[in-house]
Amino acid sequence: ELGKDLLKICGFLWICRAQTIMKARLKGAQTGRNLLKKKSDALSMRFRQILRKIIETKTKMGEVMREAAFSLAEAKFAAGDFSTTVIQNVNKAQVKVRAKKDNVAGVTLPVFEHYQEGGDSYELTGLARGGEQLSRLKRNYARAVELLVELASLQTSFVTLDEAIKITNRRVNAIEHVIIPRIDRTLTYIITELDEREREEFYRLKKIQEKKKQLREKTELEIAARLAALGPIAEPANMLTEEADEDLLFE
Amino acid sequence: MAGRGKLIAVIGDEDTCTGFLLGGIGELNKNRKPNFLVVEKETSITEIEETFKSFLARNDIGIILINQFIAEMIRHAIDAHMQSIPAVLEIPSKEHPYDASKDSILRRAKGMFSAEDFR
Numbered sequence: 001e002l003g004k005d006l007l008k009i010c011g012f013l014w015i016c017r018a019q020t021i022m023k024a025r026l027k028g029a030q031t032g033r034n035l036l037k038k039k040s041d042a043l044s045m046r047f048r049q050i051l052r053k054i055i056e057t058k059t060k061m062g063e064v065m066r067e068a069a070f071s072l073a074e075a076k077f078a079a080g081d082f083s084t085t086v087i088q089n090v091n092k093a094q095v096k097v098r099a100k101k102d103n104v105a106g107v108t109l110p111v112f113e114h115y116q117e118g119g120d121s122y123e124l125t126g127l128a129r130g131g132e133q134l135s136r137l138k139r140n141y142a143r144a145v146e147l148l149v150e151l152a153s154l155q156t157s158f159v160t161l162d163e164a165i166k167i168t169n170r171r172v173n174a175i176e177h178v179i180i181p182r183i184d185r186t187l188t189y190i191i192t193e194l195d196e197r198e199r200e201e202f203y204r205l206k207k208i209q210e211k212k213k214q215l216r217e218k219t220e221l222e223i224a225a226r227l228a229a230l231g232p233i234a235e236p237a238n239m240l241t242e243e244a245d246e247d248l249l250f251e
Numbered sequence: 252m253a254g255r256g257k258l259i260a261v262i263g264d265e266d267t268c269t270g271f272l273l274g275g276i277g278e279l280n281k282n283r284k285p286n287f288l289v290v291e292k293e294t295s296i297t298e299i300e301e302t303f304k305s306f307l308a309r310n311d312i313g314i315i316l317i318n319q320f321i322a323e324m325i326r327h328a329i330d331a332h333m334q335s336i337p338a339v340l341e342i343p344s345k346e347h348p349y350d351a352s353k354d355s356i357l358r359r360a361k362g363m364f365s366a367e368d369f370r
Binding site for chain 1: 255256257258259265266268269270271272273274275276277278279285286287289313314316333334335336338339340342343344345348349354356357359
């Protein structure tokens with residue numbers, strides 16, 4: 001019987017410990033969910049900012065390109081058709097881009113930065129006529145390139161953020177609709193189990209108390225009955241009050 | 252953390268390419284392969300698509316500029332490009348002004364903004 005009791009107590013302790021663990025897990029899941037929500041909000045805000053900037057820049061780009069195309073037409077008018085010369089004299093690029101990293105709420109965004117390298121390989125194509133239009137043309141297209149590099153950065157950030165936001169929201173939903181309800185159900189189950197065991201214990205104790213009381217009453221009755229059956233009890237002789245002592249030979 | 256320099260590629264009509272080449276972006280790599288494609292009336296869609304895919308595969312190209320009317324021809328290839336680098340930018344040409352509703356990137360964000368934002 002002692003072994004059985006010991007098992008019950010161990011089970012009881014184990015359930016208490018499980019409850020503590022589950023409570024800690026619930027707290028963890030809730031904190032995680034809140035943090036992810038904050039991340040999603042921060043990313044979405046940046047996303048909307050970038051989208052606005054993209055629209056703004058694309059519109060500007062339309063204008064810049066129009067102007068550049070116009071100056072190209074002017075230059076062609078002044079210098080004749082130099083397209084073939086240009087296309088065949090390609091060698092090394094003077095304008096390149098570098099990819100740098102930016103960071104928003106833990107998401108790395110690629111950013112393009114343009115830089116110059118080397119001199120103008122078309123220096124010699126000043127061409128006899130139309131030199132001024134040609135240099136204006138080059139400047140316009142250089143400006144267009146700068147703007148387009150900026151636009152490219154915005155675009156890559158846009159795409160990267162889009163993905164990141166989707167993933168983060170998926171995680172938030174997973175925690176909210178799967179993990180937390182699961183922990184809640186486990187906790188409820190544990191509490192019900194605890195309650196039931198407590199009731200069982202209580203009931204058991206009451207039963208034991210009753211049994212003990214009954215046993216005690218029964219024993220008392222038995223003792224009283226036996227005493228009565230014996231009759232008056234002969235008390236053993238008291239040496240001090242004795243009148244005559246039989247053992248004395250001489251008086 | 253800056254990476255090594257990357258090129259800007261161009262797929263466009265003759266005027267567009269000439270202009271940008273004068274802007275200084277043109278280069279021939281070790282194998283004399285250019286980072287631009289001049290698209291003429293005779294250029295086949297297959298050739299355009301092949302060039303586009305080869306630009307995507309090259310790791311020294313960071314940005315691809317492409318005239319919007321040409322992008323329309325290979326729209327499926329552009330939409331399939333999910334990565335952020337190289338960035339694909341659609342630019343207007345002389346005959347075809349920029350149309351926001353056709354832009355791949357902006358279509359992804361459809362519903363997040365209205366036509367008013369473009370005015």
